[in-house]
Amino acid sequence: MWIQHHKAPHKTYWIDYRVHGRRKRERIGSSKTSAENRLREVQTQRTENRYIDSNKNAKAILRELCDWYLNLSEIKQKRSYKNIKICLNNICERLGNNLFLSQLTPATIEKYKNIRLSEISYCGVPIKPATINRDIANLKAAVNKGVYYNFLDSNPLQHVSMLEEDNVRERVLSYHEFQKLYECCLDYPKPIVMTAYYLPMSLLIVAGLI
Numbered sequence: 001m002w003i004q005h006h007k008a009p010h011k012t013y014w015i016d017y018r019v020h021g022r023r024k025r026e027r028i029g030s031s032k033t034s035a036e037n038r039l040r041e042v043q044t045q046r047t048e049n050r051y052i053d054s055n056k057n058a059k060a061i062l063r064e065l066c067d068w069y070l071n072l073s074e075i076k077q078k079r080s081y082k083n084i085k086i087c088l089n090n091i092c093e094r095l096g097n098n099l100f101l102s103q104l105t106p107a108t109i110e111k112y113k114n115i116r117l118s119e120i121s122y123c124g125v126p127i128k129p130a131t132i133n134r135d136i137a138n139l140k141a142a143v144n145k146g147v148y149y150n151f152l153d154s155n156p157l158q159h160v161s162m163l164e165e166d167n168v169r170e171r172v173l174s175y176h177e178f179q180k181l182y183e184c185c186l187d188y189p190k191p192i193v194m195t196a197y198y199l200p201m202s203l204l205i206v207a208g209l210i
């Protein structure tokens with residue numbers, strides 16, 4: 001048994017071994033650590049006379065998946081590319097770049113949620129559930145693409161749920177927005193809407209009168 005690598009712009013590692021006298025080679029990817037871990041797994045399974053599973057999830061690591069996903073042309077051309085990269089980096093930094101995809105489970109994502117919920121943003125306020133959900137949504141998208149392109153064998157995150165979000169927003173309407181709101185009102189709440197805008201009062205209260 002041994003590890004090989006081919007000279008190319010991006011180094012690719014393979015492992016080479018024999019099962020029942022037949023030679024087998026597996027393409028691991030750009031991570032030497034992944035190749036070494038897979039080779040140890042094969043050696044253990046051979047010693048225990050077990051079937052040698054070549055499941056791609058057991059060979060791919062989190063950082064490798066994210067880098068592969070971010071390098072897809074369809075992802076690089078997205079306007080939100082920078083935000084996608086930030087979200088995936090958030091995941092990798094907290095769960096570990098070398099986490100095997102076979103170790104990525106709903107329980108692992110639950111751990112990530114708790115880590116993020118305990119953090120404080122640069123504005124000095126707790127990280128919002130919506131921010132955490134964006135991170136997880138982008139990771140799920142990367143995993144889905146991995147399965148679609150045969151980078152992975154299965155999606156371990158298909159049953160992962162999102163955090164409940166508080167979607168209430170508070171802000172002051174512009175004059176143009178107020179005019180549109182006022183024109184849509186029935187006659188009886190118009191004086192209340194006018195008063196609410198010019199005092200100003202909370203338009204959350206007015207919304208229930210329209």
